Amino acid sequence: MGDISFPNIPQNLRVPLFYADIDPSNANTGQQTQRALIVGQILSSGTGTPGVPQICQGVSDAKAVGGRGSMLALMTEAYRARDSFGEVWYLPLADGASSVAASGSLNFTSAPTAMGVLSLYIAGQLVSLVVTPAMTAAQIATALVAQIGTLPDLPVTAAVDATTTTKVDITAKNKGLAGNDIDLQLNYGGTQAGESTPTGLAVTITAMAGGLVAPDVADALANLGDQTFDFIAFAYTDSASLDAMKSFLSTSTGRWSWSQQLYGGAYTAYRGTLGALTTFGVTRNDEHMSILGFNGSPTPSWVIAADITAAVAVSARADPAQPLQTVTLATMQAPPLAMRFALTDRNTLLYDGISTFSVADDGTCALENLITTYQKNSFGDADDSYLEVETMNTLTYVLRQLKSVVTTKYARKKLAANGTRVVPGTNVVTPAMIRADLVAQYQTMEENGYVQGSAVFAQGLIVQQxxxxxxxxxxLYPAILIDQLRIFALLMQFSNIVPTTSS
Known part of the structure; x- marks a missing residue:
């Protein structure tokens, strides 16, 4: 029998008596921290350093880091409303040097004839203003500006127009394209919430528009180094920003590549009609990016992005393979009934790289089918290999489990050819021994519901020098990932006559 191999105790030791060495190679059951990352813009009043990642210490911290009403602060608030436990980091971005702020307006064209409450929603946040018949349209405009000024967490500033005193000019605090998605609307809660425009009061709303140039995200992403971030809330949907994220997470050269093995997925949202969403969706093809399509919600797309990311993080940390359908969102406000997509529309979106959601009777939004934007292979042919987010999450889990086994058990082993006589306790391993370990690990993952078909897997597994x-x-590791129950199809064959049975 060969000698037992010790990690540290030398062979030439002559001093008596007892010496103990420790080998943890069979004890590792550690779990990797699955961090989330929020990528969004800050204000000049924020304390964060643009492009420098830092850990989140809560919503109040986000307001200090990003500035109150900043994209980063509002995204963090939405994230924490859904995931109060997981580790979260920020990647603060400054407004682009050439960026232009989005703007909109409200023009009061007639004064109220009765007392009432103006219920204005800005980016989904309610601004209430009591108006009376004694107030002129110009006075209402001035009062609204003052009321908006008392709400520092709004993503906009307000001022009475320099030319038209009955008009309130609304300007996004953060410059760039994202400000165009700030929704302005009256009475979102409807009559059941007691919201209606006061009698006689007439308001003309000009939607937010004119925001130009998203910040450059590529350099900021490079500053993340080799820190892992499994869930990335991404505020941007312009092609340059999406391309930068695609490169960052790339399977060939990015975080999913063999040389990095950091993994991660990004999540965002896009506002538009069915036609606009399908037109946009087919332009993307990225297995590491998911885009939720919606229309009519007062919630900004970048806030929804954070909401989605948090929902995915909570579910995937518990079980990466469990389907995300019916997982609820905490912050996204439901679109009006008339602006929700029908079943056929949602099915169309799911074939064009756009994820879908559902709305419950109480207005709660939930994930319906969260897919990646991957649609075609390198030859341009339809390919659903990376369609589902759960596939990517499960791949991450399995690959990390394998890496843990290999780096724990085989970090300092000598390699011998199959057939070599190897006795227990020595630092020698053969391909056959490694193969047996991989089969055992696969069976454990099968029992835990991450993979399936261990017998077929074992037949196809090749381990060779x-x-x-x-x-x-x-x-060659032919894993068969676990599936998700998504469709339950039933044919009801009914009868009104009880068939007779022979006695």
Whole structure:
């Protein structure tokens, strides 16, 4: 029998008596921290350093880091409303040097004839203003500006127009394209919430528009180094920003590549009609990006992005393979009934790279089918290999489990060819021994519901010593990932007559 191999105790030791060495290679059951990252803009009043990631210490911290009413602060608030436990970091971005702020307006064209409450929603936040018949349209405009000024968490500023005193000019605090998605509307809560425009009061709303140039995200993403971030809330849907994220997470050269093995997925949202969403969706093809399509919700798309990311993080940390359908969102406000997509519309979106959601009777929004934007292979042919987010999450889990096994058990092993006589306790391993460990690990993952078909897997598993480099082991790992129950199809064959049975 060969000698037992010790990690540290030397062979030439002569001093008596007892010496103990420790080998943790069979004890590792550690779990990797699955961090979330929020990518969004800050204000000049924020304390954060643009492009420098930092850990989140709560919503109040986000308001200090990003500035009150900043995209970063509002995204963090939405994230924490859904995930109060997980580790979260920020990646603060400054407004682009050439960016232009979005703007809109409200023009009061007639004064009220009765007392009432003006219920204005700005980015989904309610601004209430009591108006009376004694107030002129200009006075109402002035009062509304003052009321908006008392709400520092709004993503806009307000001022009475320099030319038209009955008009309130609304300007996004953060410059860039994202400000165009700030919704302005009256009476979102409807009559059941007691919201209606006061009698006689007439208001003309000009939607937010004119925001130009998103910040450059590529350099900021590079500053993340080798820190892992599994869930990324991404505020931007312009092609340059999406391309930067695609490159950052790339399977060939980015975080999913063999040389980085950091993984992660990004989540965002896009506002538009069915036609606009399908037109946009087919332009994307990225297995690491998911885009939720919606129309009519007063909630900004970048806030919804944070809401989605938090929902995914909570579910995936508990079980990466469990389907995300019916997982509720905490902040997204439901679109009006007339602006919700029908079943056929949602099915169309799911074939064009756009994820869908459902709305419960109480207005709660929930994920329906969260997919990636991956649609075609390198030849331009339809390919659903990476369609589902759960596939990517499960791949991450399985690959990390394998890495943990290999780096824990085989970090300092000598490699011998199959057939070599290896006794227990020595620092020698053969491809056959590694293969047995991989099969056992696969069976454990099968029992835990991450993979399936262990017998078929074992038949196809190949572990061999590289013919050109004898210090290298090559593995063909034919994993069969667990599936998700998404469709339950039933044919009801009914009858009104009880069939007779023979006695």
């Amino acid at each position: 590289n013919s050109q480099n004898p210090n290298r082991v090559d593995v």
